[in-house]
Structures are given as C-alpha cells and as structure tokens.
Amino acid sequence: xxxxxxxxxxxxxxxxxxxxxxxxxxxxxxxxxxxxxxxxxxxxxxxxxxxxxxxxxxxxxxxxxxxxxxxxxxxxxxxxxxxxxxxxxxxxxxxxxxxxxxxxxxxxxxxxxxx
Amino acid sequence: xxxxxxxxxxxxxxxxxxxxxxxxxxxxxxxxxxxxxxxxxxxxxxxxxxxxxxxxxxxxxxxxxxxxxxxxxxxxxxxxxxxxxxxxxxxxxxxxxxxxxxxxxxx
Numbered sequence: 001x002x003x004x005x006x007x008x009x010x011x012x013x014x015x016x017x018x019x020x021x022x023x024x025x026x027x028x029x030x031x032x033x034x035x036x037x038x039x040x041x042x043x044x045x046x047x048x049x050x051x052x053x054x055x056x057x058x059x060x061x062x063x064x065x066x067x068x069x070x071x072x073x074x075x076x077x078x079x080x081x082x083x084x085x086x087x088x089x090x091x092x093x094x095x096x097x098x099x100x101x102x103x104x105x106x107x108x109x110x111x112x113x114x115x
Numbered sequence: 116x117x118x119x120x121x122x123x124x125x126x127x128x129x130x131x132x133x134x135x136x137x138x139x140x141x142x143x144x145x146x147x148x149x150x151x152x153x154x155x156x157x158x159x160x161x162x163x164x165x166x167x168x169x170x171x172x173x174x175x176x177x178x179x180x181x182x183x184x185x186x187x188x189x190x191x192x193x194x195x196x197x198x199x200x201x202x203x204x205x206x207x208x209x210x211x212x213x214x215x216x217x218x219x220x221x222x
Contacts, residue, residue: 002160033210040124042204042212043159091158101147101166101208106158 002026004107006092012113013082020078021110025094032075033104034067035091036060043091049075082114119148119205119213127219134192136216138205141186147208150179150190153215154201162190162203195220 005024013019025032030051035043046065047057051072061067064082069075079086089111093104119140128134140148146167151159163174165181165188172179178191192199195218202215 002158004158040214042206042215044212045210093158101149101164102210103149103161103164104151104159104210106151106160108156108158 002105002107004092004094004105006090006107006110008110009108010111010113012115014115015084016081018078018080019082019112020076021090021092021112023075023077023092023094023107025074025092026096026105027073029094029096029105030072031095031097031102032069033093033095034075034077035093035106037089037091037109038087046077079112082112084114087112087114119207119211123216124214125217125219127221128195129221130197131194134190134195134199134218136190136192136203136218138188138190138213139186140188140205140207142207145207148179148181148188149206150177151204151206151212152199152201153204159204159212192218197222 003026007022033048034046037043045058046061047067049069064080067077089109091109093106095102095104149164150162152162153159165172165179176193181188197220200220202217204212204215206212
C-alpha cells in the first residue's frame with residue numbers, strides 16, 4: 001500500500017454517461033498527477049496539480065475531461081459523455097519533490113470500462 | 116521533447132538468474148531517470164532512480180546503469196525471484212513512461 005487511495009477500483013458505464021473518479025494522495029504531498037494506462041502500454045500523463053493549482057494538461061485531455069483539486073488535498077477526475085475509447089486504467093499519483101527529479105507514489109487505479 | 120522506450124516487450128528469465136532490462140532515451144539533456152515496477156492490478160511502484168552525474172547506482176538486488184554516450188540505461192535484477200514478475204518501466208525527468216518490459220520468471 002503506497003498510501004494513495006483511488007475510488008472506485010472498477011467502473012462500468014454505458015457510452016454517453018458521465019463518470020467521476022476520486023484520488024486521495026499521501027497527505028503531505030503537494031503534487032498530484034493523473035495518468036491513463038491502456039493494456040500493454042505505459043502510463044500516459046494527463047494532468048497534474050501543485051496544491052490546488054492545475055499546472056499542466058496533456059493534449060490527451062479533451063474538453064470532456066476535467067480534473068479538480070479544490071482544497072489541495074483530494075482530487076477528482078470527471079469524464080463527460082464517455083466513449084468506448086475512454087476505457088482504460090486511470091492512475092493517480094502524488095509526490096513531494098525535492099531537488100532534481102521526483103518519485104511518484106501511485107494508487108492502484110480505477111479501471112473504467114465503457115460499454 | 117523527451118521520449119523513453121524499452122527494447123524488449125517481454126523478458127523470460129530462469130529463477131535465480133540475473134535479469135537485464137534496457138531502456139533508451141532521446142533527450143540528451145535529461146538529467147534524471149527512474150525505474151518503476153508494476154504488478155498485475157496495481158499501480159507502478161518506485162524501484163530506483165539515477166541522476167545524470169552518475170553512471171551506476173545500486174539498491175537492494177537492483178542496479179541501474181546509465182550510459183550517456185549512447186543514451187541508454189539498464190536495470191539489472193540479481194538472483195531474480197518469482198516476486199520480480201511484473202512489468203518494468205523507465206521514465207525521465209518529465210515523467211514520460213516507455214512501453215514497459217514484462218519480466219516472466221520461470222521456476
């Protein structure tokens with residue numbers, strides 16, 4: 001257990017529905033990341049927060065995706081009007097970088113299946 | 116931009132033997148690399164990192180080697196155990212992950 005919690009672990013939804021995932025990072029970590037991972041691939045960066053500020057968003061993050069971290073603690077990732085191509089594992093990670101480089105602590109992910 | 120990639124998608128190794136997983140990167144300005152291990156159903160887990168001012172760094176049963184001349188790094192696992200069966204990823208400073216190498220440990 002890395003200390004990063006994600007909820008739910010699995011989500012099955014129908015195309016066109018909205019879904020929301022939650023991530024609770026390690027409490028003292030000020031950075032929070034969202035990644036997407038499909039079968040056989042490495043995690044793809046989506047977005048990250050420094051405290052409550054969303055500092056970077058990937059081009060992968062279409063306008064159907066929105067992420068928030070309102071109080072600089074937990075974060076939510078919402079996907080509106082889901083499509084079958086959204087089916088993937090959504091991973092959250094947190095870190096508290098010091099100096100060069102940073103170690104990410106990942107949660108176990110939310111597996112999304114869009115039917 | 117930065118890109119990292121692994122050479123082999125699958126590595127099959129006999130239990131007790133050493134494993135070597137390779138990774139190449141494209142940005143010569145990269146000054147930090149990190150290896151992650153991902154077991155089935157779990158998120159990636161940090162193994163070891165290395166800064167570009169180092170050629171080698173050792174952890175418990177793992178060693179990372181960095182060759183800046185050919186932009187290559189490797190992860191060596193000594194005396195591979197069944198618990199080492201997982202997918203291994205390298206990532207650079209921008210936390211861009213390669214495609215991963217699946218290590219299968221044969222008993």
